[in-house]
Amino acid sequence: MTTISIDNVSRWFGNVVAVNDVTMTIGPGVTGLLGPNGAGKSTLINMMAGFLPPSTGTVTLDTTPVWRNEQAYRHIGIVPEREAMYDFLTGAEFVLANAELHGLPDPGAAARKALATVEMEYAQGRRIETYSKGMRQRVKMASALVHEPSVLLLDEPFNGMDPRQRLQLMDLLRRMGAEGRTVLFSSHILEEVEQLARHIEVIVAGRHAASGDYRRIRRLMTNRPHRYLVRSSDDRALASALIAHGSTSGLELDAAESALRIQAVDFAGFTELLPRVAREHGIRLYEVSPSDESLESVFSYLVTA
Template identity: 65%
Template sequence: MTTVDLQNVSRWYGNVVAVNDISMTLDPGVTGLLGPNGAGKTTVLHMMAGFLAPSRGTVTVDGTPTWRNPAVYRQLGLVAEREAVHGFLTAREFVHASAKMQKLPDPKAATEWALNMVEMAPAADRRIETYSKGMRQRTRVAAALVHNPQVLLLDEPFNGMDPRQRMHMMGLLHELGDRGHTILFSSHILEEVEQVSGTVQVIVAGRLAASGDYRKIRRLMTNRPHVFAVQSSDDRRLAVALIGEKSVTGVEIEATGMTVRAGDYGSFTRALPRIALDQGIRLRKLIPSDESLESVFSYLLEA
């Protein structure tokens, strides 16, 4: 099991601070890297990959620094956001070149395995310049996967992919994460991150704003009322009873049910069943309405 560790990492360009005192540890599994444009996501990925030296702090893979350490690429694969593929090559030639650079014992077999993993084998003998953006992206992922690295870093990996390709790539990342690979991917599309991983690292203005399961992050935001969609056998009577509960800050009744705002997640979810039972009311639905990754991300940006 391979871990990636950043300790008090900063990176600046002249007077511009791109990353400011970030500490994080990536364990096996899939983690999403989030942040607005210019937040420092790409800089963090490039430091993890050994492309950039931290101006301060340490970046290690299993305790070994990534900067000026070519040996780290034996266990690390990177798909950068910017394309760097030769259009005159075929996908098979491109991935095979990556396998040979890794000095694999059987580069041909590794090439076929990687192409099949990303579903590019049927088109592997066409020149890359004839591919769609999604096909080029999958070819680059195959090249990064060819040596079966324990750590995979992906900068906007779903760019240009159609919905079916996205679903396949998401499934592949899930599969690799379940096998014990350590995967970090950035995306500006929150729905993609939400579908692939519940664990996130959120960078805002070069600083780490939040880290962990985004649902737990939301529940720790005690300064914002939690919003729940509730349906019951008698919404109006339940609403009257809930108004007297200390954790409830507001109730709205609509045709489809009611919306309840609570100041404390735990207190409300413990009180609701008790209140419903006391009133002889049957609960039919209780769903947190603002525990989506989009809500958490927007709250962090406003903080």
């Protein structure tokens, strides 16, 4: 059972702070590292993998610092988001080269097993330059698995994959988590994390925003104030009927948009209230649309909640 510990870690590039005083522990099982694009997820993963030193703080693998510790790579497999491959090699040659670099006793057998694990035998003889994005992701995965690491770090691993490839990779990661390996994958897509990870760590603007069971944090996201843009046959009458109800905390008539802007604090209550009030007052609803459903707004709420 291998654990990665991140203790008061910060990393800056010149005047830009990419990771700001983050503390977390990643243990066996599947953990999702969730955050909007630019939140600092890749920088954090690069420090866990020993590619970058922390500016302050420590990253340890079972109490041993990762930075400048070549022995750590016996235990870590990484799939970076950035492409870092030799396109003139075939998939089989690329994975074999990594098996040989690890000094495995039978690199050929290890490479074949890793390619079979990600279902890439059919294309192993083709040059990587001919691969689709999803195929390149899978051969990177095979390379990361070739030495059977106890820790797997994946940076946006589902990018470019078709639905079948995504399901296959999700099944593979679930199996590895069930085997007791420490699997961390980053994503900015809530649905990916919901399907795969029971435990999540949320990063926003370089800061650690939330940690724990996915369902608990998802409830925080669901119960945050929701903002809606509503167009109806009588916005003023609708506002008057809604304003006294406890599920709403703010209403504004937007003359420029010819619409009503509503902030709801009780999602379930509001979704029942709006059509009922419209029906009772003979008001026709032309449009009801969320105005703050971006991931950035969700994560910002977590930071300030």
